[in-house]
Amino acid sequence: MPELPEVEVLRRSLEGLVLGRRIVRARALSPALREPLRQGELRKLVDGRRIIALRRRSKYLLLDLERDATLVVHLGMSGRLTLDHRANPRLLHEHVVLDLDDDEQLRFRDPRRFGLVFALPTQGLASDRHFVRLGAEPLDAAFQADDLWRSGRRRRTSIKALLMDAGVMVGVGNIYASEALHLAGIDPRRQAARVSRMRYGRLLGVVREVLERAIASGGTTLNDFADAVGEPGYFSVSLAVYDREGETCLRCGGVVRRIVQGNRSTYFCPRCQR
DNA sequence: CGGGCGGCCTGGAGGC
DNA sequence: TGCCTCCAGGCCGCCC
Numbered sequence: 001m002p003e004l005p006e007v008e009v010l011r012r013s014l015e016g017l018v019l020g021r022r023i024v025r026a027r028a029l030s031p032a033l034r035e036p037l038r039q040g041e042l043r044k045l046v047d048g049r050r051i052i053a054l055r056r057r058s059k060y061l062l063l064d065l066e067r068d069a070t071l072v073v074h075l076g077m078s079g080r081l082t083l084d085h086r087a088n089p090r091l092l093h094e095h096v097v098l099d100l101d102d103d104e105q106l107r108f109r110d111p112r113r114f115g116l117v118f119a120l121p122t123q124g125l126a127s128d129r130h131f132v133r134l135g136a137e138p139l140d141a142a143f144q145a146d147d148l149w150r151s152g153r154r155r156r157t158s159i160k161a162l163l164m165d166a167g168v169m170v171g172v173g174n175i176y177a178s179e180a181l182h183l184a185g186i187d188p189r190r191q192a193a194r195v196s197r198m199r200y201g202r203l204l205g206v207v208r209e210v211l212e213r214a215i216a217s218g219g220t221t222l223n224d225f226a227d228a229v230g231e232p233g234y235f236s237v238s239l240a241v242y243d244r245e246g247e248t249c250l251r252c253g254g255v256v257r258r259i260v261q262g263n264r265s266t267y268f269c270p271r272c273q274r
Numbered sequence: 275c276g277g278g279c280g281g282c283c284t285g286g287a288g289g290c
Numbered sequence: 291t292g293c294c295t296c297c298a299g300g301c302c303g304c305c306c
Contacts, residue, residue: 002300034282034301059300077299078284093284112283114300157277166301174299223286223298262278264299 002075004138004171005214006225006233007059010081013227014061015054017083022050022101023065026119030095034076034116037095045069045119046098058134058170062125070122072130076114078224082107135168138207143169149200152192159195160188160266163207172207175220175242178267180207182241182251187273188266189259213238241267 002010026046028037049065056062061081063071073081086103096117098106108117116130125131135151136143151168152159162168163177172180181188183206186199195203219225219233222243226232240250244267245258254271 032283074300076283076301110283111285112298114283116301155276161277164300263280265297 002059002077002079002219002225003173003176004056004059005176005211005235006219007056007061007075007171008215009219009233010075010227011054011056011061013229013231014063014081014083017228018051018063018100018106019054020050020052022048023071023098023106024048024101025099026071027097027099028095029097030093033095033110033113034074035118037117042071042096042117042119045121046071057125057131057137058166059173060130064122068121068123069119070125071119072117073108074116075225076110076112076116078112079108079110079115080224080226080230081228082226082230083228133167134170135166136170138169138171138204138211143204145201145204146197148204149197152195152200153197155192157192158188158261159186159190159192159203160261162192163203169207171211174264174266175239176207176210176214178242179210179240182268182273183210185273187270188261188268190274241269243267 023046026042028039028042031037049067049069051063052066053064059074061073065071084105084107086105091109093111094107094109096108120128152162155162160177160181163172184203186195214220214235217233217235217238220235221232222236241256244256247256249256249269249272252269252272254269256267256269259266
């Protein structure tokens with residue numbers, strides 16, 4: 001569920017809380033995540049260093065530390081990163097605890113274990129296997145509609161799968177792909193190659209619009225997402241089609257349908273999406 | 275190499 | 291009420 005807006009909301013909420021603070025000690029409590037936690041590496045690169053920047057690349061949260069280190073956090077499906085007081089009881093499924101230079105801790109917990117936490121030298125980020133194949137940031141002004149069109153013009157896959165292809169453009173997952181295609185009036189089943197150059201122009205625009213609006217609402221919380229102090233997001237009430245099967249299309253009065261594409265649910269309105 | 279699909283994982287929902 | 295099955299999806303690896 002956490003897509004670009006949720007990670008960006010988390011980044012912003014953390015920035016005000018931990019920027020400039022020192023991580024005294026990193027502890028890996030329960031190593032089973034998507035990739036096993038590497039306690040030794042974590043401690044070597046994290047212990048005793050100040051947080052000097054919080055960045056986001058794709059759905060990865062990056063905590064840059066002094067002396068060329070970066071702590072990478074991916075929320076997977078159910079991950080949370082929160083600032084807690086040391087005295088607060090430890091919850092189930094806590095994988096990493098970062099002791100700060102006072103009585104507070106950053107805690108990562110992820111019941112479904114699709115998440116990821118690791119550290120590496122900052123200068124090695126771009127060439128790291130997690131980042132090396134990632135496509136453009138949709139909110140980067142240097143990425144333009146014609147770039148998206150060029151990526152899709154020869155692709156036989158569906159336009160929805162193209163939007164979610166992180167090698168082309170990052171950050172758009174199942175929820176925002178459905179929402180953007182509804183806003184753009186494009187049938188999600190349409191082949192990427194059969195979407196006109198003009199409609200690609202509108203499509204990147206609505207992708208940006210829906211991502212920005214979701215960020216402004218604190219993200220979409222269906223089950224698990226929360227920011228650094230545990231606050232859920234409120235964009236779910238603004239979703240036009242996602243999880244609204246059988247309900248009325250707010251734009252045209254048609255009925256929202258659910259189909260399965262690539263083992264994922266897609267929601268759309270067959271009446272106003274062509 | 276594009277593209278489709280299955281597996282990872284657990285909590286919550288729904289059916290009976 | 292309790293047990294079972296199914297579903298949620300980001301990412302990666304596998305296979306054609």
